[in-house]
Amino acid sequence: MTSRRDLHRAVDGELSKAETRRIEADPLSREELERLKAVSQAPGQVVRPVKPSTGFRQKVLDGIRRTDPKSGA
Amino acid sequence: MDQDPAADTRVIARCLKGDLNAYGDLVDRYSARVINMALMMVGDRHEAEDIAQDAFVRAYRALPGFRGRARFSSWLYQIALNLCRDHLKRRSRAGAAVPVEDGTLEGLHSGDDDTTPDTILEAELSETMRQEIARLPYLYREAFVLRHLQGMDYDEVSAITRVAADTVRVRAYRARELLRERLANAVDTYWREKAGKERVK
Numbered sequence: 355m356t357s358r359r360d361l362h363r364a365v366d367g368e369l370s371k372a373e374t375r376r377i378e379a380d381p382l383s384r385e386e387l388e389r390l391k392a393v394s395q396a397p398g399q400v401v402r403p404v405k406p407s408t409g410f411r412q413k414v415l416d417g418i419r420r421t422d423p424k425s426g427a
Numbered sequence: 428m429d430q431d432p433a434a435d436t437r438v439i440a441r442c443l444k445g446d447l448n449a450y451g452d453l454v455d456r457y458s459a460r461v462i463n464m465a466l467m468m469v470g471d472r473h474e475a476e477d478i479a480q481d482a483f484v485r486a487y488r489a490l491p492g493f494r495g496r497a498r499f500s501s502w503l504y505q506i507a508l509n510l511c512r513d514h515l516k517r518r519s520r521a522g523a524a525v526p527v528e529d530g531t532l533e534g535l536h537s538g539d540d541d542t543t544p545d546t547i548l549e550a551e552l553s554e555t556m557r558q559e560i561a562r563l564p565y566l567y568r569e570a571f572v573l574r575h576l577q578g579m580d581y582d583e584v585s586a587i588t589r590v591a592a593d594t595v596r597v598r599a600y601r602a603r604e605l606l607r608e609r610l611a612n613a614v615d616t617y618w619r620e621k622a623g624k625e626r627v628k
Contacts (some may be wrong), residue, residue: 362600366581392614393606394575397560401553401576404472406458410480414454415447417484 356383365390435499442490454483457500460577461507467572468511469518470561478514482507497586504577504587508569515565555613562609563602570598571606 356364356377363369364377364387377383435456441449461482465475486493486503493502560568573584574595581599585592 358604359600362596362603365603366596389607389611389614390603393610394603396552396610396614397556397575398578400549401556401560402550403459403463404466404475406462406479407476410458410462410476411451411454414458414480414483414487415451417480418447418450418487421484422488 356380356386361387361390365394432498432500436495439490439493439495439499442487450483450487453499457503458483460500461503464504464572464577465507465511467557467560467576468508468565468568469514470557474514478507478510482510485510501583501587504573505589508587512565552613556610559606559609563605567598567602567605570595571602574599 360369360373360377361383364374369377377387435453438449438452442453458479461479462472462475465478465482466472469475469478482503486506489506493499497505560571563571569588570584573579573587574581579587581592581595584595584599588595
């Protein structure tokens with residue numbers, strides 16, 4: 355069975371192709387690797403990014419003007 | 428990450444000459460990323476926007492001291508993360524519960540009115556993930572969010588959090604282990620159903 359450390363290094367793409375092939379040749383290791391990859395990659399694909407609310411830029415610039423009068427109101 | 432440090436440097440030079448509207452371009456470029464990072468760290472959209480706003484204001488005030496050794500974006504993330512930590516400390520002292528943003532509602536709030544079964548399934552998984560990420564211990568959450576949601580490599584995360592890259596790596600490993608335990612069923616179901624639908628198509 356592949357060590358957990360090597361599985362995580364494989365998720366991060368830090369193993370050589372030969373080492374990755376060795377992991378994938380073992381069904382249990384391969385399954386575990388797929389699980390870890392899914393958990394790592396799914397958030398980036400599934401968690402919906404929020405958009406800044408309308409006027410966010412203006413709020414920031416107003417905040418700067420309030421605290422720094424030299425900033426050119 | 429899709430950034431252009433040279434473009435940032437040019438904009439910063441204009442800001443330092445007093446062009447506040449130029450700074451607005453940096454706000455436009457990075458606001459979504461900073462807000463999303465803060466949302467993952469503090470779990471509440473309004474608090475995340477307040478933190479992001481504060482981070483941009485502080486970054487502007489500190490621009491004359493910005494030496495450009497790190498990317499502007501890394502420096503900005505560092506400021507925002509420090510504000511997240513301070514915010515969570517204050518909340519902890521006040522004994523407040525950790526809020527978790529409702530991912531399903533969030534999709535609807537952002538103007539996404541697609542409610543096909545695929546979208547609903549994704550929205551459910553999205554919400555489950557947000558909740559589980561919010562439950563991670565703070566340092567693991569920080570490493571996981573920067574690595575996997577912001578797409579940074581370990582050296583970038585190390586520069587922002589000011590801890591060794593190997594420490595960041597171990598924290599990300601531990602976050603993944605915890606999430607694997609807690610999310611394996613939800614992720615398996617999602618991928619299985621998605622793969623089934625792909626085959627039908």
